[in-house]
Amino acid sequence: MSNVGIVIVSHSPLVAEGTADMVRQMVGDEVPLAWCGGNGHGGLGTSVEAIMNAIDKAWSDAGVAILVDLGGAETNSEMAVEMIGEPRSHRIVVCNAPIVEGAVMAATESSGGASLKEVVATAHELSPS
Amino acid sequence: MAAADFSRLIAAAADTIAAHAEELTALDQAIGDGDHGLNMKRGFEAVRAEADAFSAKPLPEALKAVGTKLVMTVGGASGPLFGTLFMALGKELPAAPDRSGLVAALGKAIEAVAARGKSQPGQKTMLDVLAPVYEALAQGKSASEIADAADKAAEATVPMKALRGRASFLGERSIGHMDAGARSTALLVRAVAETVEGI
Numbered sequence: 276m277s278n279v280g281i282v283i284v285s286h287s288p289l290v291a292e293g294t295a296d297m298v299r300q301m302v303g304d305e306v307p308l309a310w311c312g313g314n315g316h317g318g319l320g321t322s323v324e325a326i327m328n329a330i331d332k333a334w335s336d337a338g339v340a341i342l343v344d345l346g347g348a349e350t351n352s353e354m355a356v357e358m359i360g361e362p363r364s365h366r367i368v369v370c371n372a373p374i375v376e377g378a379v380m381a382a383t384e385s386s387g388g389a390s391l392k393e394v395v396a397t398a399h400e401l402s403p404s
Numbered sequence: 405m406a407a408a409d410f411s412r413l414i415a416a417a418a419d420t421i422a423a424h425a426e427e428l429t430a431l432d433q434a435i436g437d438g439d440h441g442l443n444m445k446r447g448f449e450a451v452r453a454e455a456d457a458f459s460a461k462p463l464p465e466a467l468k469a470v471g472t473k474l475v476m477t478v479g480g481a482s483g484p485l486f487g488t489l490f491m492a493l494g495k496e497l498p499a500a501p502d503r504s505g506l507v508a509a510l511g512k513a514i515e516a517v518a519a520r521g522k523s524q525p526g527q528k529t530m531l532d533v534l535a536p537v538y539e540a541l542a543q544g545k546s547a548s549e550i551a552d553a554a555d556k557a558a559e560a561t562v563p564m565k566a567l568r569g570r571a572s573f574l575g576e577r578s579i580g581h582m583d584a585g586a587r588s589t590a591l592l593v594r595a596v597a598e599t600v601e602g603i
Contacts, residue, residue, distance in 0.1 A: 314479045323475050347481035350520060354475055354484035
């Protein structure tokens with residue numbers, strides 16, 4: 276698929292899955308989508324390994340936009356991007372946007388064939404600067 | 405560094421984290437999410453399990469392997485932060501570093517941790533221990549003086565107000581508790597300093 280992929284990373288698997296469900300129902304199947312949540316040991320948290328797997332799953336040559344919730348999700352996502360390494364890391368962006376609204380808006384933009392830059396810009400418009 | 409020496413460092417680090425896991429968890433329960441002790445223990449036990457393989461590598465590669473293992477196993481935000489510290493040390497250190505090489509590498513590693521956590525000293529984090537440790541190392545202090553400086557620095561996070569991480573959600577209420585990440589950093593510094601002194 277050539278549309279930009281969307282990855283949803285929450286501390287809670289329920290939030291991540293629910294957000295992904297909203298994207299699927301509101302935007303459809305034209306966008307590569309993956310989610311992850313939880314620390315891998317049954318608790319709240321995020322896992323670098325799970326984020327790397329989600330990026331692989333949602334991978335698109337057009338790039339991947341990641342939507343995160345609280346601080347650790349951002350730190351772990353940035354670590355995951357760094358560990359995936361070049362050249363793919365240049366086509367992955369961790370967005371500064373609210374996770375639910377950001378995911379739906381970014382996916383909507385992506386489904387119309389927008390570039391990674393346009394998708395990220397749409398998500399960022401949701402954040403007060 | 406000889407493989408046996410690196411193995412000893414890993415054992416000392418894993419031992420001190422295991423011995424203080426409950427204390428670290430208690431500190432984190434006061435102002436964080438209460439998983440720091442368990443998370444760190446899981447990570448350092450995972451490193452201990454591969455101590456032989458890691459120790460057989462040249463020092464820079466061994467440190468990178470430790471860092472990567474911590475990133476993958478510690479979880480929470482501590483995984484990337486402690487992982488970055490070791491990965492950056494591995495990237496910057498020569499195979500047989502002298503004191504000035506160590507100082508330069510630690511300086512770069514601290515910058516990498518600060519960038520990863522978007523933080524700086526004074527915000528009640530592990531950086532509040534790493535920065536004084538760097539100063540003591542650069543001033544040519546002995547291993548035990550460096551370990552004491554780390555303990556003192558961890559204590560000094562008690563009156564600070566948290567500006568990063570989960571504890572920052574508490575604002576003023578974070579004052580009066582030691583930062584768990586600062587404490588675990590001081591424990592690791594003492595373990596390394598005391599082991600290196602014996603080598």
